[in-house]
Amino acid sequence: MSTLTVDIWSDLLCPWCYIGKRRFEKALSAFPHRDAVQVRWRSFELDPNLHTEPRVTLPERHRRDLGGTPAEAAQRLAAVADLAAAEGLDYRLDLAYPVNSFDAHRLTHYAEQAGHGEAVRERLLRAYTGEGAVLSDLETLIRLGTEAGLEPDATRDVLTGSEFADAVRADENAAARMGINGVPTFVFAGRYAASGAQPAEALTELLTRAWDSPRPGQNRRNSSDSIPRSAS
Template sequence: MNEITVEIWTDVVCPWCYIGKRRFERALAAFDAKEDVRVHWRSFELDPAALRVTDETIPERMLRRQGIPPEQAAELLAGVSAQAEAEGLEYHLDRARPCNTFDAHRLVHHAGTRGLAETFQERLMRAYTAEGVSVGDHPTLLALAEEAGLDAAAAAEVLAGDAHAEDVRADEDRAARLGVGGVPAFVIGGRWSVSGAQPAELLTGLLERARTGATA
């Protein structure tokens, strides 16, 4: 059986990306050739100009940027949290702090060289959506990296320099060429692409297409 490549563009500070990750995991579990699937995590920054360290929460940013009052923000975030709960995730988005994720993405690439990209992605997403952790802060990133099984000294060396910066930019350039404008985004078998936290059944269907080489 030929290898099926799945590229997944995400941003750590995208609540829908964690939901999309869970739905893809369900899709993969339902796919009977899962051993042939190779997942590649790709970088995408929703807000490249964001501060690396901030105490501003999502509701506070919604008020500042869009004029959305706290009551309406709470209602909108509750809807996202309900979708997350359906996937077995516990969100506390009222505490989530959007921040610059460039260094987090660099560390994900570093984790990939150790076979821990998915594990580290999972830890970052949970920290952001459930724990109110600022995932742009270097000490926090190092602690999360160590929890995910990465060597702390090696991770610190990555953050101290510009290692994997070109990898992050390459992912973002590829996303632009493919027309990816939002995340999560999935490119399956190099031919089938879909954006958003799509139902697991749809993703399983795309995996089946990739396996059979279907053209429709």
């Protein structure tokens, strides 16, 4: 049976990535060959130099990086929250704290191995965008992972060690080789790339294009090592 691989680079601290996830899920649910699609979530840190302790809220970070008044920063984030609401997501970005997400990414890799990848990914995204959870905090990550089905003691062992650090770095190195510098980025069959929270219709079109195009050697090499061609 022919398969189609979709690699998705995202950051757990990216409100647009959660919106993009929902839109991709909508596109995939309408795709007639969805059972033959293999989705691989890849780690990406938008700012790997962020501190692990919370220092500023997301509105404060927006105002610092983009300028404007506090009201203007709040308005920009409110617009993102409105788009999220259209996808069934409840955002409270005024509560969000941008922090280092490396350990949260390690947690998702562990969760994938433990069979709870999707549940943990969802829980972390919802906690950051809607609950003000600090995703660099050890106890918070253990709690969220446990709520999503992980065993707490094993999760603590992973997070207090260095397991899955290589997996996170491998994803980020693959993104660098492919010239990916923003998220979410979707790469279909290692050939077609789309960046940003694309509409579901655009993602469906890309799924169809990738499915209909020849995929030579797809099962003989890792498609994430290919140089994608930007989709028009």
